[in-house]
Amino acid sequence: MVERLVPCRCAAMLLRFFFHSVWVLIRMFLVLDFVDLRTSVIFFKF
Numbered sequence: 001m002v003e004r005l006v007p008c009r010c011a012a013m014l015l016r017f018f019f020h021s022v023w024v025l026i027r028m029f030l031v032l033d034f035v036d037l038r039t040s041v042i043f044f045k046f
Helices: 002-045
Strands: none
16 A cells, blocks of 8 residues: 555656746746736826
8 A cells, every 4th residue: 555655646746846846936037027018008008
């Protein structure tokens, strides 16, 4: 039983790490898009 659970636990940790890294990348891209929008609006105001 224990030998079976270890790979599942490792796979769960890998999946969690993968989803976390993807979420961080998406947030970074969203923040960059938001900053680009704000700077373009500021430039258009000028």
